[in-house]
Amino acid sequence: MTRAAAPPILLQLHSSESVSSQINALRTLKNEVIGHDQRKESYVTGGLIPILTEVLISKRPGKAGYNGSVVGQSPQDCDACLQAILITGSLAQGGPTFLAPIFSSNILPTLLSILSSPDCPASFGLPILRLLNTIADRLPLQSQEQWPRDMRLADLVFTTENISCLRRIVAQDYSSPRNQASIELAAGLIGKLCTEEVHKTALAESGVLDALAVKIASFVVAQGFVLPDAESHLHEPGALGDLPSPAPASAQLAPILRAITVIIEQSKWRAEHFLSSPGIVTVFPKQVPGFAPSDVKKGPWGATYLSGSAVPRPMGANPVDYLLPSIPLAHAKSSTSAANFPPLGHGGSHRRHSHSFPTPFSFADMSTPDEDENSIVPWLLCILRAESGMSRLMAARLVTVLFRLGLAKKHRVSMFSYLLIPILIRMLDKDFRLPNEDNVTSDGLISPTQRMKEESPAVLANLVMDDQELQKHAVEGGALKRLSQLLKETYNPVPESSRPMWQAEGGCPVSDPETLTPECRLGPPGYSPTLCHVMRYREGILKALAALVPFKDEYRKAVCENGVVPYIIDSLKPRPSDAPADTSMPKNTAADGNPTPTLLAACGAARMLTRSVSVLRTSLIDAGVAQPLFVLISHPDLEVQIAATAAICNLALDFSPMKEAIISADIIPILCEHAHSSNTKLRIESLWALKHVVYNTANDIRMKVVEALGPDWIRQIISQDPLRALAKRGMEEEMDHGAGLAMGRSNSAGEQVDILNPMEDASEREEDLKMTDTMPPSKMSLEMFLPDARRRRKLVLHGSLEQSTQSRQDDIAVQEQTFDLLRNIICGPGASEMIDHFFQEIGKDDILDALADNLRPRSIQLPHRRESSSRSLHVPVEILTSVTALIIHLAAGLPRHRELLVSHRDLLRSLTNYFTHSHREVRVNCVWVIINLIYEEDQSDREGCRERAAQLRHLGVADRLASLEDDSDLDIKERTKTAVHLLNSLAPA
Incomplete structure (x- = not known):
């Protein structure tokens, strides 16, 4: 098949000898493509987008001339660029089919460079922002390989240069309808595209969040909500110096609120950065205790003083x-x-x-x-x-x-x-x-x-x-009942309305896609706006159902009684990768599947329902919840794998009738493979599921799990030092307070910032005060929306702490789940056989050394301090609980297993440090270890019990037990009585 000939209008546009003829051709083309998807297809495959890109590059403002000088833009060049922008916007209205060639071209970077240029004409701003919002509104829903998660527009918009442009647009006053529309479109673009942490951090650090806060302050002023004493704080450090101009009545608050919300979501430090921004501080200053007017006296020299009985008034509501x-x-x-x-x-x-x-x-x-x-x-x-x-x-x-x-x-x-x-x-x-929705103009969505x-x-x-x-x-x-009914309604057929429009003239010959360049090749059609709405609605409903039922079994039963479990199971089915492209038939059946965000929400809802034993044994089995989850555990998207594995955790519980189905469906090898994943969340969920699978399971299944995980891998995980990251963090914190020591790090803007010393030095503080005091009260500059050095360093420091904290949590959770998995492997029927297998495969010395190392107290030296000092580091409670629980089950093994524990040089000595631990579970585990070590199961082990009891008394265990005899926890008191009785009867003092 040969490539189709280009439509005549494109040939005319390409061969135009003058700018005026080019403009006429562009206007004709614009009128032909608006509302005509079939014409758009023929023009795009005929090479329209490369021509539009060429027009924008050659006619854009501030382009370089032949001698390197900057050439101004003539009115005709401006008109040609504007027509090209409007045509591109019309193409984007066609949806995902036309977004693929647009993204494959250089047209979006060119438009963003025009918008960010200081020479950008005022008439270009709104059309470009509208075009970007049109594309953001029509990005296809993520769905397997055909529609992967598309971050290309966000990555383009949130570069350093373009973020500065967004800050400049948002920082404008509401002085004209054009400014107002630009502000709302820029805020709307942020609200639609900002989903990644790196983009949120960049928007906060670059001052966009502060500029949005000033817009909030404008609405507060316009509505009369400024606090009564705010005027007296206007010139304090951190304030604007004057109240911002009130927002006009026609200004929209929703885009500003949405943009702020998406930036600060999931980050307390970004939220605090927003609350401390100049705009918020100006209209909502922090309340401080004041004095009664009668307590403030005025002297004859004009100064004021406080009376002798003056007492600060407490803050009211x-x-x-x-x-x-x-x-x-x-x-x-x-x-x-x-x-x-x-x-x-x-x-x-x-x-x-x-x-x-x-x-x-x-x-x-x-x-x-x-x-x-x-x-x-x-x-x-x-x-x-x-x-x-x-x-x-x-x-x-x-x-x-x-x-x-x-x-x-x-x-x-x-x-x-x-x-x-x-x-x-x-x-x-x-x-x-x-109300008044009929007056709202439709944008095709x-x-x-x-x-x-x-x-x-x-x-x-x-x-x-x-x-x-x-x-x-x-x-x-009535939320459960309404949400249940709405979930059912999201499966009503949705007729598609994207049929090609009829044309009187004959269409162009169909081109072979393989012969077309990427910017001339149409993409897959994607979901229609109506179907996208249904899928997002379904996603939100599933999230709400999951959030309402995690604690109350009666709520979970109510969901089942409302008859929505089959619909939740249908929501677990992904969209087939080979789904037909025909959009003329009604869609939205269970066979049509769901995009990735809906799958994630459905996994969450299924997981919450599986918390109920009765629901798991009845409704979920009848609906067949296991099979779709077994499919999703191997889904191409990593987040879906994590969500499906989390739901399978509950299916693998010992009381679950689906535990055998997990084993027979050969899911264990997949879980073991995921336990080796580089993604920590997937590792944690997989280990958690394996921990449930191996409990009370036949020994051959447990041995297969140990073999699939790999003895070397298990040895590596349990031998990790849980305090390594804590020690490093402690050193950094000490360096933070050390004189003359600091650490630089580049922020998202590429600037060096001191993240270990968030406080500014004296010269910076004086400069901040100077800038605040000398700023004209009625004029605000763009630079004031850049966070000052102190707030910026604090934001970067806290962002770094969030990342290191989460990393530390994840490392500890992986090790904790591994210890719990090993505990379940060596408990229950056949435990002694599994302990022997465990010691043989991994090595008894390696195991006991790892357990002892995890119990060993740590301290770090601080060599940079003048005086010799050290800081103690506490082993995380999660690790202590898991390690001591594993030792309990090893101590419940055969006499030779107990001898190994007692004869180890450090294990029990380290354990004695935790009999007085603040966490009750750690204390009771320590007592159980002692009971299991000296409990006499038969006469043959009586002499061994006496020897072990003597060794324990020599280690000072009797004194440790004495400290627990009056413990506040009743269970610990009773277990301690048993341990003391056994110890005194076998090895009297």
Whole structure:
């Protein structure tokens, strides 16, 4: 098949001898392609996109001349560029089919370079931003090999140069309709594209987050929510110097709120960076105790002084809180003592109970003291009560994120129950519709009401996650019933409406795709906007169902009674890679499958339902939950593998009727392979599942697991030093405080920043104050949206701490799960045989040395300090618990196994350090080790028990046990009595 001839209009455009004829051809072409997908196809395959790229490159502003000088842009060049931009935007309206050739060309980098150029004409900004938003709206849903996760646009937009351009656009005043539209389009682009941590960090460090905060401040000023004493703090360090201009009534708040939310999500430090930004500090200054007016006296010389009885007045409630309705006191009181706020002072965003592995170093576990809550929290609650549409939903989303990050008061739980949850549930109603929606112009996508319905379940899911009180109110409000009905409705047939438009003239001959260059080759059609909406809606509903049922078996049973389990199982089926491209028939059946984000949400819902024994034995078996999960465990996408493995963990429990199905389906080799993955999350979930599989299983299955994992790999994992990262971090922290010592690191902008010394030096501090004091109060420069040196260093330092903390958590979790797996391998029927096999395969000396090393106390020397000093490092509780549990089962083996433990030079000596550990499980495990070592199972071992008891007494175990006889834990007291009795009867003092 030969390549088709180019349409005449393209030949005319390519051979134009003058700019005016080129402009006329471009205008004709623009009018022909708008709304005509079939013409778009013929023009793209005929070479339209390379021609448009050439026009933009040759006519762009600021292009270099022949002698290297910068050539200005004539009005005709400007018009040609504008027509090329509009045509590209029209092509992008066609969806994923036309995005593939656009991405394959150089047209997007060229457009972004034009937008970022200081010579960019004002008339270009809006069309380019609209084009970028059009592409972002139509990116195909991720679905196996055909539509991989597309980050190309985000990677282009969030480069250093283009982020500076975004900051410049967002930092504009709302002085004209053009500026207003540009600000909202730039914020909207951030909200649609910013999903990666590296992009979020770059936007925070480069000042975009601070510029967005000033826009929030403009709305606060316009609505009259500025705190009463804010004017007296305008010239303090960190403030703007003046209140920002009020936002016009026509300005949209939703895009600003969405952009801020996506940047600060999942990072407490970015959220705190936002709350400390100049815009927020200006309108919501931190309240400090003041003095009564009668206590402030004025002397004859004009100065003021305090009377002798002056006492600072305590801070009252936040002034914005007085605008919110009161919450019933009885309910508010009970909320503070709810299970999600333990008595030790932790609250807000604590460790998620639905995590598959513990997070001992979670940085979000710390709740913000009530007096430190920023006034933006009650302001957002006022907004979601007063506004409607997307502004209301985005205010709910942002306040939920702040709450989950621990930056809201504890009593907000009660307020969310009465104010926020009913609003979100109302959005789930079938008859919910935004007012004046008919006046909104259609962009070929879904309606505003559909978009709100699509996003509201995910906000509800994030709000109620791991909070039983909020879950209770949502369920009592009918959330489960509504979500169940909505999930069923997402499987109603969706007719596609993307048939090619009829043309009177004959179409161009069909080209052979293999002969076309990438920028002339059309991509796969992807889902229609309506079907994309259905898939995203289904994803959000599944997330909400999973978030509502993790703790209450009655909630899980209610989900089953609503008849949605078969639909959840259907949601576990991926889209076939060879799906037909015919879009003329109705889609959305179970056979059509689901994109990757929906698969992830369905795995989460299935995992929560498998927590229930009764549901697992009835509804889930009848619906066939195991088979789709067995398929997803080998899915090409890594995140799907992780989610499916996490769900299989519950299927592998000893009481599960599907445990034999896992073994017979040959899933164990896949789990062992995943345990070697470079992805730590996949390793943890796979080890967790294997830990359940081997429990109470035949010895030949356990031996196969040891063989598949590999003795060398097991030896390497259990021999790792869990304190290595802690020691390194301790050295860095000491260096942080050491005089004259610092460490530089490049941030995302490529600048060297001192991450170990977040405080500025005296000269920088003076410069910051000088810049603040001398700034004209009525004029704000673009540079002020760059975070100052102190805030920037703090942000980079905390970002580094987040990464190192997560890495430390993951390393500890892998080792913990490995020890737990080995414990389950050597317990139960045939335990003695497995201990022998275990020692033979891995080496008894290697195993016992590894156990002793993990119990050995550590300290690090600080050689750079003038005085000789050291710092003690504590072994993580998770490792101590797992190691001592493994020793318990080794001590429950044959007499020769016990002799190996007692005869080791360091093992029991190190264990004696933990009899008084603060964690009860560590203490009780230590006592169980002693009981198992000296428990006499038959007469043949009586002499061995006496010898071991004598050795234990020699190690000082009797004194350690004496310290536990009055332990506050009853179980430890009873176990200690048994251990003391055995020790005294075998080896009297």
